[in-house]
Amino acid sequence: MNLIKLKSISKIYKMGSIDVPALRKIDLNIKRGDYIAVMGPSGSGKSTLMNIIGCLDVPTSGEYFLNNRDVSKLNDNELANIRNKEIGFVFQTFNLLPRLNAQKNVELPLIYGGKTKKERNEISMDLLKKVGIGNRASHLPGELSGGQRQKVAIARALANNPDIILADEPTGNLDTKSGAEIMTIFDKLNDEGTTILLVTHESFIGEHANSIIHILDGEIEKHVKVSK
Numbered sequence: 330m331n332l333i334k335l336k337s338i339s340k341i342y343k344m345g346s347i348d349v350p351a352l353r354k355i356d357l358n359i360k361r362g363d364y365i366a367v368m369g370p371s372g373s374g375k376s377t378l379m380n381i382i383g384c385l386d387v388p389t390s391g392e393y394f395l396n397n398r399d400v401s402k403l404n405d406n407e408l409a410n411i412r413n414k415e416i417g418f419v420f421q422t423f424n425l426l427p428r429l430n431a432q433k434n435v436e437l438p439l440i441y442g443g444k445t446k447k448e449r450n451e452i453s454m455d456l457l458k459k460v461g462i463g464n465r466a467s468h469l470p471g472e473l474s475g476g477q478r479q480k481v482a483i484a485r486a487l488a489n490n491p492d493i494i495l496a497d498e499p500t501g502n503l504d505t506k507s508g509a510e511i512m513t514i515f516d517k518l519n520d521e522g523t524t525i526l527l528v529t530h531e532s533f534i535g536e537h538a539n540s541i542i543h544i545l546d547g548e549i550e551k552h553v554k555v556s557k
Contacts, residue, residue: 331394332492332524333359333382338391338401340377340547351377353547354391359493364519365526366535369544375528376497378544382526383416383495384408396492413441417486421498423478425470431457431481432466438488456484460514476507483514487523494518496527500534512537 340352352374359365359382367375380386381393384400387408393401400411412418425434435453444452457463460480470478479499486494496515500508516537519525527538535541536555543550 330361331358332361332363332396333357334392334394335382336392336394338378338381338388338393340374340381340386341389350547352381352388355547355549357542357549357552359524359526361492361524362519362522363524363526364515364537364539366538366541367526367528367544368530368532368535368541369550370530373544374547375544377547379495379497379526379528382493383418384412413438414489415492417489417491417494419479419482419486419494419496419499421501423470423475423482423502425478425481425485427470430467430469431462431473431477431484434470434481435485435488438485442489452488453484456487457481459487460484461510474507475503476510479503479507479511480514483511487518493524493526496525498529499527500529500531508534 335355335357338352338355339350342349342351355378367378369375377386381388388401391401392399395411395415400408432453435456436449439449439452454463454466457466460483462477462480465473465477500511503511512534515525529535538555540552540554542552
């Protein structure tokens, strides 16, 4: 069953009087449990594709179905609701709030999701333990290493049990050892059934996925299965 279906998605940015196409009639199906890496050179359109799938941007034309809903026609409030409940985000720069400790950062989506204080406390601690950082729950982001901050970000992305995790260069700011730890977490999450789509320019990161989408000049150049 398709979790996500893109039909002829195009995105054109206006630069003054000039049209700059970022995506050109993209067709893509993502099934539940898929583990997909999106690769391509800078400016190829891979981040634009992720932003549209994540409802952070809207296509210029085409249709985008998430859980059989045409989200390309929803308003800003409806898109914000989908971002909070159905999509988990992991960014290269972590995007943690510096004045909140690790546990409070994980709790943020749960506040918007209407969970009680007791529920937030239990869920956030369980998730921090799940990613191997339960002992750092009371630490501020500035007191954590890059790898630890990314683990907090993954726990936060999982908070509302989303349908898909979108990770944009999740190891881009990490050393090799920390990056490997992060990819081990993603691998385990996918083994447990979580759908994951990650953007990367590192081929060895892409090889963790079950399939790789190569994007060039706003088009899917090829979509290959990865044999493990």
